[in-house]
Amino acid sequence: xxxxxxxxxxxxxxMRDIATLAGVSTATVSRVxxxxxxxxxxxxxxxQRIIKKANYIPNNTGKALKSGHSGIFGLxxxxxxxxxxADFVQHFEQRVVDRDQEMLLAISxxxxxxxxxxxxxxxxxxxxGIVILESEIETESYETVLHNQVPLVTMNRLVVEPGVSDVxxxxxxxxxxxxxxxxxxxxxxxxFLSGIAGQKITEARNQSFLQAMKSMHLACRRESIVYSNFTxxxxxxxxxxxxHQKVPVSAVLCANDLSAIxxxxxxxxxxxxxxxDISIIGxxxxxxxxxxxxxxxxxxxxxxxxxxxxxxxxxxxxxKPNHPGEQLFxxxxxxxxxxxxxxxxxxxxxxxxxxxxx
Amino acid sequence: xxxxxxxxxxxxxxMRDIATLAGVSTATVSRVxxxxxxxxxxxxxxxQRIIKKANYIPNNTGKALKSGHSGIFGLxxxxxxxxxxADFVQHFEQRVVDRDQEMLLAISxxxxxxxxxxxxxxxxxxxxGIVILESEIETESYETVLHNQVPLVTMNRLVVEPGVSDVxxxxxxxxxxxxxxxxxxxxxxxxFLSGIAGQKITEARNQSFLQAMKSMHLACRRESIVYSNFTxxxxxxxxxxxxHQKVPVSAVLCANDLSAIxxxxxxxxxxxxxxxDISIIGxxxxxxxxxxxxxxxxxxxxxxxxxxxxxxxxxxxxxKPNHPGEQLFxxxxxxxxxxxxxxxxxxxxxxxxxxxxx
DNA sequence: GTGAAAGCGCTAACAA
DNA sequence: TTGTTAGCGCTTTCAC
Numbered sequence: 068x069x070x071x072x073x074x075x076x077x078x079x080x081x082m083r084d085i086a087t088l089a090g091v092s093t094a095t096v097s098r099v100x101x102x103x104x105x106x107x108x109x110x111x112x113x114x115q116r117i118i119k120k121a122n123y124i125p126n127n128t129g130k131a132l133k134s135g136h137s138g139i140f141g142l143x144x145x146x147x148x149x150x151x152x153a154d155f156v157q158h159f160e161q162r163v164v165d166r167d168q169e170m171l172l173a174i175s176x177x178x179x180x181x182x183x184x185x186x187x188x189x190x191x192x193x194x195x196g197i198v199i200l201e202s203e204i205e206t207e208s209y210e211t212v213l214h215n216q217v218p219l220v221t222m223n224r225l226v227v228e229p230g231v232s233d234v235x236x237x238x239x240x241x242x243x244x245x246x247x248x249x250x251x252x253x254x255x256x257x258x259f260l261s262g263i264a265g266q267k268i269t270e271a272r273n274q275s276f277l278q279a280m281k282s283m284h285l286a287c288r289r290e291s292i293v294y295s296n297f298t299x300x301x302x303x304x305x306x307x308x309x310x311h312q313k314v315p316v317s318a319v320l321c322a323n324d325l326s327a328i329x330x331x332x333x334x335x336x337x338x339x340x341x342x343x344d345i346s347i348i349g350x351x352x353x354x355x356x357x358x359x360x361x362x363x364x365x366x367x368x369x370x371x372x373x374x375x376x377x378x379x380x381x382x383x384x385x386x387k388p389n390h391p392g393e394q395l396f397x398x399x400x401x402x403x404x405x406x407x408x409x410x411x412x413x414x415x416x417x418x419x420x421x422x423x424x425x
Numbered sequence: 426x427x428x429x430x431x432x433x434x435x436x437x438x439x440m441r442d443i444a445t446l447a448g449v450s451t452a453t454v455s456r457v458x459x460x461x462x463x464x465x466x467x468x469x470x471x472x473q474r475i476i477k478k479a480n481y482i483p484n485n486t487g488k489a490l491k492s493g494h495s496g497i498f499g500l501x502x503x504x505x506x507x508x509x510x511a512d513f514v515q516h517f518e519q520r521v522v523d524r525d526q527e528m529l530l531a532i533s534x535x536x537x538x539x540x541x542x543x544x545x546x547x548x549x550x551x552x553x554g555i556v557i558l559e560s561e562i563e564t565e566s567y568e569t570v571l572h573n574q575v576p577l578v579t580m581n582r583l584v585v586e587p588g589v590s591d592v593x594x595x596x597x598x599x600x601x602x603x604x605x606x607x608x609x610x611x612x613x614x615x616x617f618l619s620g621i622a623g624q625k626i627t628e629a630r631n632q633s634f635l636q637a638m639k640s641m642h643l644a645c646r647r648e649s650i651v652y653s654n655f656t657x658x659x660x661x662x663x664x665x666x667x668x669h670q671k672v673p674v675s676a677v678l679c680a681n682d683l684s685a686i687x688x689x690x691x692x693x694x695x696x697x698x699x700x701x702d703i704s705i706i707g708x709x710x711x712x713x714x715x716x717x718x719x720x721x722x723x724x725x726x727x728x729x730x731x732x733x734x735x736x737x738x739x740x741x742x743x744x745k746p747n748h749p750g751e752q753l754f755x756x757x758x759x760x761x762x763x764x765x766x767x768x769x770x771x772x773x774x775x776x777x778x779x780x781x782x783x
Numbered sequence: 784g785t786g787a788a789a790g791c792g793c794t795a796a797c798a799a
Numbered sequence: 800t801t802g803t804t805a806g807c808g809c810t811t812t813c814a815c
Contacts, residue, residue: 097794122572128550131486153506160530169546171527172518172529335718358657358717450786455809
């Protein structure tokens with residue numbers, strides 16, 4: 068690609084150069100590069116040798132222009148600071164490079180303007196498909212993608228259209244697992260430390276939380292759901308508020324591990340011990356969970372599996388031109404560590420008699 | 426790029442389509458897209474409107490083929506699980522997209538074979554330049570790059586050649602800051618929890634540690650340097666070994682924060698308190714540092730600055746065809762938190778008199 | 784101020 | 800079995 072040395076004889080070698088060196092046409096070289104059986108083994112071997120010796124690296128730009136496929140996939144994640152996404156990126160990259168394709172990475176930071184720009188840039192580069200790990204997608208950016216007929220895989224949007232598949236975490240069943248465990252451990256006052264207020268996904272998860280509670284015959288009040296922003300700081304503040312307001316709470320289910328760790332930290336800073344005084348359950352299962360004390364119980368999401376699901380869904384869209392799109396789900400596993408334990412209900416003991424509103 | 430809908434009228438719009446719609450030639454459309462002053466403002470405006478309405482997105486592949494510049498930069502990092510690299514990637518990406526360029530990310534996992542393959546793939550995609558955050562680069566992969574005349578920026582290699590610049594952390598001055606502080610705090614038995622045995626960078630850092638100790642008039646013995654692998658587990662095991670062998674140690678300087686956190690954890694699991702019984706100083710300054718208890722003192726590396734240094738060095742190589750390459754350094758700051766404190770020398774108290782070998 | 788045309792590196796009919 | 804050739808989408812002289 069580089070033309071940095073216009074004074075030099077040539078710059079990087081082109082197929083033409085190899086062809087000339089070998090005394091054949093570019094077509095033959097191209098065939099050799101694709102292991103076409105149509106070429107004389109002797110010629111092929113000779114050309115292979117020349118390619119090797121000259122250290123020729125084919126220029127994919129030409130190929131992409133011709134074929135209409137770049138072999139590049141766009142991946143957009145909100146934030147690499149969250150180990151969950153960092154890990155996903157690693158798994159996705161591995162899958163992509165195993166197939167000699169590439170990954171164009173964009174960080175969206177939950178910002179619609181960045182999402183739009185990144186989407187546009189990806190389309191300009193001629194990506195073959197896009198995976199967006201954002202559930203709140205602005206219609207505008209989204210339609211730009213659709214309009215350009217590039218297959219898209221989203222996460223947790225629970226919307227499917229032709230050319231657009233979605234992979235969602237099966238949060239409801241996860242919440243049921245967690246709440247079922249907590250109930251058996253004697254917990255009644257369970258709070259959901261949710262995501263960002265106003266987002267569709269947050270609302271959906273609140274609903275599934277309420278549904279899960281209901282299915283376990285546990286009551287909820289308005290204070291049973293508090294909002295945060297998926298960060299440690301956010302979880303810390305949410306928990307602090309909860310404690311200051313003396314909301315009855317013996318267990319907290321969190322929207323993700325980072326906010327759970329924030330809540331964990333808030334508890335400790337109040338002299339409370341997670342798992343003894345108040346139980347905490349996160350969602351994701353990041354390495355950090357086992358590095359804090361006591362280690363965090365969580366609903367584990369298998370990132371390798373998730374990355375595979377996304378990649379394969381994209382591959383399927385790619386394969387079938389008018390694919391209707393599909394909705395996939397990934398289950399989660401309850402991983403019990405030490406931030407959970409039997410209920411002690413220290414904060415506001417359940418009165419022995421009288422009206423308990425919850 | 427996509428030819429997924431061969432049955433459809435066309436697929437994504439090309440410049441030709443816009444030209445036809447506007448009743449002009451592709452040359453004019455191209456000029457408009459580049460804000461050329463040579464085009465009639467009225468025509469320009471009309472074309473702009475059409476582009477907007479049709480939601481036309483130029484195909485960069487054609488442009489790249491023509492110009493010889495893809496506007497794509499390759500970034501290779503060893504491991505996104507390390508927050509240091511994840512953070513670097515975020516800063517680098519931001520810098521790249523601010524200039525409407527792209528970032529092709531590859532994870533090398535310290536594996537020479539992956540590094541080589543990734544380098545090849547990047548060259549095939551016609552990247553304009555490459556940044557490799559690996560200090561141990563196999564000659565083979567490296568020469569492939571050089572041979573193809575793509576500018577390269579490496580990290581901590583301390584080797585510079587035409588077309589190849591290096592950005593290095595000024596570890597020596599950092600170690601001096603740390604050791605100076607520790608000495609003032611009364612520490613004499615300072616151990617360096619180093620990197621992977623056998624690597625060039627490890628050897629270099631060992632040497633600078635010895636030099637720093639010497640400059641502070643502190644003695645070293647063979648046990649003053651132990652090896653690890655930059656991970657939490659590695660740091661844990663190294664510290665365990667140190668404790669089991671009853672090596673006299675009152676302070677530990679670590680090769681990075683992750684291994685420091687491992688050492689921290691090992692201390693705690695032995696009932697020792699970092700900062701009180703043994704002091705620990707890391708290197709990097711990752712968010713995790715403040716999430717453990719007691720929080721980790723460290724030598725802070727500014728990732729935003731580092732990313733800028735790398736990007737700008739690459740830009741400079743790109744600008745000047747026969748650039749000789751440059752060696753840059755980034756300083757570190759000692760950040761004191763609670764994993765450091767006055768010496769107590771509990772493990773092996775200094776004898777009041779007699780020969781002290783260290 | 785605008786258009787025609789060549790060509791970037793590669794592939795794949797089609798010819799030979 | 801191999802070569803010739805026509806483009807893929809875009810830029811950019813050069814001519815009008």
